[in-house]
Amino acid sequence: xxxxxxxxxxxxxxxxxxxxxxxxxxxxxxxxxxxxxxxxxxxxxxxxxxxxxxxxxxxxxxxxxxxxxxxxxxxxxxxxxxxxxxxxxxxxxxxxxxxxxxxxxxxxxxxxxxxxxxxxxxxxxxxxxxxxxxxxxxxxxxxxxxxxxxxxxxxxxxxxxxxxxxxxxxxxxxxxxxxxxxxxxxxxxxxxxxxxxxxxxxxxxxxxxxxxxxxxxxxxxxxxxxxxxxxxxxxxxxxxxxxxxxxxxxxxxxxxxxxxxxxxxxxxxxxxxxxxxxxxxxxxxxxx
Amino acid sequence: xxxxxxxxxxxxxxxxxxxxxxxxxxxxxxxxxxxxxxxxxxxxxxxxxxxxxxxxxxxxxxxxxxxxxxxxxxxxxxxxxxxxxxxxxxxxxxxxxxxxxxxxxxxxxxxxxxxxxxxxxxxxxxxxxxxxxxxxxxxxxxxxxxxxxxxxxxxxxxxxxxxxxxxxxxxxxxxxxxxxxxxxxxxxxxxxxxxxxxxxxxxxxxxxxxxxxxxxxxxxxxxxxxxxxxxxxxxxxxxxxxxxxxxxxxxxxxxxxxxxxxxxxxxxxxxxxxxxxxxxxxxxxxxxxxxxxxxxxxxxxxxxxxxxxxxxxxxxxxxxxxxxxxxxxxxxxxxxxxxxxxxxxxxxxxxxxxxxxxxxxxxxxxxxxxxxxxxxxxxxxxxxxxxxxxxxxxxxxxxxxxxxxxxxxxxxxxxxxxxxxxxxxxxxxxxxxxxxxxxxxxxxxxxxxx
Numbered sequence: 001x002x003x004x005x006x007x008x009x010x011x012x013x014x015x016x017x018x019x020x021x022x023x024x025x026x027x028x029x030x031x032x033x034x035x036x037x038x039x040x041x042x043x044x045x046x047x048x049x050x051x052x053x054x055x056x057x058x059x060x061x062x063x064x065x066x067x068x069x070x071x072x073x074x075x076x077x078x079x080x081x082x083x084x085x086x087x088x089x090x091x092x093x094x095x096x097x098x099x100x101x102x103x104x105x106x107x108x109x110x111x112x113x114x115x116x117x118x119x120x121x122x123x124x125x126x127x128x129x130x131x132x133x134x135x136x137x138x139x140x141x142x143x144x145x146x147x148x149x150x151x152x153x154x155x156x157x158x159x160x161x162x163x164x165x166x167x168x169x170x171x172x173x174x175x176x177x178x179x180x181x182x183x184x185x186x187x188x189x190x191x192x193x194x195x196x197x198x199x200x201x202x203x204x205x206x207x208x209x210x211x212x213x214x215x216x217x218x219x220x221x222x223x224x225x226x227x228x229x230x231x232x233x234x235x236x237x238x239x240x241x242x243x244x245x246x247x248x249x250x251x252x253x254x255x256x257x258x259x260x261x262x263x264x265x266x267x268x269x270x271x272x273x274x275x276x277x278x279x280x281x282x283x284x285x286x287x288x
Numbered sequence: 289x290x291x292x293x294x295x296x297x298x299x300x301x302x303x304x305x306x307x308x309x310x311x312x313x314x315x316x317x318x319x320x321x322x323x324x325x326x327x328x329x330x331x332x333x334x335x336x337x338x339x340x341x342x343x344x345x346x347x348x349x350x351x352x353x354x355x356x357x358x359x360x361x362x363x364x365x366x367x368x369x370x371x372x373x374x375x376x377x378x379x380x381x382x383x384x385x386x387x388x389x390x391x392x393x394x395x396x397x398x399x400x401x402x403x404x405x406x407x408x409x410x411x412x413x414x415x416x417x418x419x420x421x422x423x424x425x426x427x428x429x430x431x432x433x434x435x436x437x438x439x440x441x442x443x444x445x446x447x448x449x450x451x452x453x454x455x456x457x458x459x460x461x462x463x464x465x466x467x468x469x470x471x472x473x474x475x476x477x478x479x480x481x482x483x484x485x486x487x488x489x490x491x492x493x494x495x496x497x498x499x500x501x502x503x504x505x506x507x508x509x510x511x512x513x514x515x516x517x518x519x520x521x522x523x524x525x526x527x528x529x530x531x532x533x534x535x536x537x538x539x540x541x542x543x544x545x546x547x548x549x550x551x552x553x554x555x556x557x558x559x560x561x562x563x564x565x566x567x568x569x570x571x572x573x574x575x576x577x578x579x580x581x582x583x584x585x586x587x588x589x590x591x592x593x594x595x596x597x598x599x600x601x602x603x604x605x606x607x608x609x610x611x612x613x614x615x616x617x618x619x620x621x622x623x624x625x626x627x628x629x630x631x632x633x634x635x636x637x638x639x640x641x642x643x644x645x646x647x648x649x650x651x652x653x654x655x656x657x658x659x660x661x662x663x664x665x666x667x668x669x670x671x672x673x674x675x676x677x678x679x680x681x682x683x684x685x686x687x688x689x690x691x692x693x694x695x696x697x698x699x700x701x702x703x704x705x706x707x708x709x710x711x712x713x714x715x716x717x718x719x720x721x722x723x724x725x726x727x728x729x730x731x732x733x734x735x736x737x738x
Contacts, residue, residue, distance in 0.1 A: 041548070041551060041552070044544055044547060044548050045548060045609075048604070048605040048606040048609050049606050051541065051604055051605050051606075052601055052602060052603070052606035052607060052686075053601070053603045053604050054600070054601045054602035054604075055606075056601070056606060059600040059601035059602070059606075060600070062599075062600040063596075063600040065599070065600070066596055066599035067596055097330060097333060100326075101326075101327075101330050101334075104323065104326070136717065136720075137717075140675075140713045140717045140720065141712075141713055142675040142676075142678045142679060142712060143679065144679045144682055144689065144692070145678075145692065148682075148693065148696045149351065149705070152344075152347055152699065153343060153344055153345070153347050153348045153351065154339060154342070154343050154344075155339070155342045155344070157335070157339060158334045159334055159336070159339055162334070168675075228589050228591070231589065231591050232590065232591045232679055233679075235591060235683060236679070236683065236693070242591065245591075245595075249595065263592055266589065266591075266592065267592075270586075270587050271583065274586070
């Protein structure tokens with residue numbers, strides 16, 4: 001006892017030294033990382049500032065001019081706003097439809113792809129890397145790329161946006177779904193296999209009941225994201241409320257009441273579907 | 289033996305189980321029916337029949353063909369005379385005097401023979417065009433005063449020739465040709481992205497990689513005042529056709545927008561998140577205010593922020609960064625405050641028991657607990673914002689998004705569009721890989737006791 005205690009005592013200054021040295025290097029590394037980060041942020045900001053048409057300090061003073069114009073014009077014509085909102089409501093429905101359809105199509109494709117690319121569940125285990133790469137690529141494609149190309153072929157309208165968002169959704173959800181699938185128990189599948197169920201039957205009856213709540217919850221989150229995406233794509237050229245916003249916007253002053261009406265509609269829609277989806281997501285994940 | 293129905297408790301359970309099964313069966317049948325009904329509704333709401341009618345499949349064919357091949361224009365100017373050969377008909381792709389691609393033979397001042405693919409060939413003789421198709425014969429089109437005369441072997445006009453009084457277009461299998469009063473033109477498609485490395489005015493054009501390597505290593509200078517390697521790099525970098533310099537700058541701008549926006553949002557959101565967390569801010573009113581601020585910023589959405597900010601700051605990467613920053617401040621604030629509400633109080637108490645001041649308590653008791661959540665969210669958003677920055681760039685005008693929309697609007701540079709698309713996908717995948725790598729490194733580092 002005494003020996004070990006003594007030995008400990010003899011070692012402790014060395015230990016302490018090593019410990020302080022380690023702490024010091026850590027602090028140094030932390031400091032270096034912090035300095036590099038701050039340098040990157042400031043230089044990046046200055047670079048962005050210099051490559052921008054209007055500078056930051058000039059712009060920050062003007063930041064309330066445009067919202068001010070919109071608000072003051074909307075306030076003047078406040079009686080017209082409800083009528084305008086009714087006028088733009090069909091476009092809003094289209095935007096929500098684009099989001100819903102693309103989430104649905106994307107989720108269905110993601111289900112198939114994720115089942116095909118999960119170890120233990122895959123129909124063709126050798127092709128797992130292929131399906132994974134497919135998901136990676138479709139996840140990496142920004143919606144605007146597909147949308148712009150499809151607008152050239154199909155003309156404007158909701159379908160190019162729908163396909164574009166569905167394409168990205170497939171990859172994004174596919175990755176999340178396959179993570180969920182990996183946690184599914186294999187026992188029901190083995191049971192089904194032992195009674196001679198086909199692959200489709202094993203998946204439908206063995207896997208889907210286990211993972212459906214989590215799938216649904218991710219799909220709802222995607223739906224929320226896709227509403228925003230479909231509004232943005234409308235602005236770039238496909239249908240929906242984004243397109244109306246762009247038109248109202250390009251009319252310039254005098255039509256800002258329309259801009260205000262669309263802003264309000266869009267804001268309310270996004271908040272509404274945010275709340276709805278987070279409510280159901282909590283319910284789904286709480287239940288499972 | 290007692291029947292199950294005799295025991296009231298069990299019978300109730302059995303009823304409940306039957307009801308549950310019936311409900312599940314109903315859902316299993318109803319869900320596909322509802323989805324199908326929704327698709328039928330969409331079929332009419334999105335007006336698919338009309339869309340199919342409007343779809344321009346010829347556009348799709350041009351797009352696909354152009355994305356992996358290029359066309360060379362051999363043009364005779366019928367007003368001023370003179371023959372020119374240009375890749376994609378662009379000024380910067382024009383062959384200099386005395387230089388021709390191997391499928392064109394100049395036979396005189398204003399005459400040329402062009403060997404097309406699929407056994408076809410064309411001959412330009414001043415304003416006259418002779419287009420020979422094997423098994424069919426030679427089509428001749430010529431400009432006569434204000435008219436364009438077309439002569440076919442059998443006198444009839446086949447459907448691959450469109451003939452009008454002011455324009456004749458021949459779309460063969462191996463090339464295309466058109467005759468108007470202004471010019472007689474032959475288009476020949478060739479595989480690949482021509483001039484990708486060097487334009488025609490570069491001394492390195494048409495050299496094989498091995499030759500280039502030898503040139504780079506040799507001391508004999510091709511361009512007088514530069515070493516060969518510097519000249520090669522300079523010519524590629526300043527390629528006027530593909531604009532590598534501008535494209536790489538644009539990619540960099542897009543990544544910069546994502547980086548500044550995401551990191552800026554995290555920096556702004558962290559202190560605000562403390563104000564929104566129940567265990568750090570006892571004042572309910574302040575909490576409520578900050579939370580509604582987060583909701584508002586998130587609800588207004590990137591699109592509207594982009595429009596508002598581009599009014600104030602004009603097009604460019606700064607506008608995009610600030611739009612991302614504003615939107616994500618809301619998302620980060622919400623997530624960070626949730627993470628803060630879940631921190632373990634024991635660690636903070638432990639730090640406090642050593643006599644730490646409030647700031648030290650936050651630094652050593654709270655921050656280490658939330659860093660993994662914080663970092664993984666921030667890095668995940670960094671990747672996703674690279675995609676958003678592409679879209680925002682298309683709206684405000686900055687980065688690769690702008691180049692992409694410009695290239696698509698001109699509707700002819702599809703090989704450039706293909707190039708940009710490949711670059712964008714590569715950029716997002718690299719960012720995805722990088723953020724994943726950093727996340728694994730940093731969070732693993734955290735668990736080992738930092």
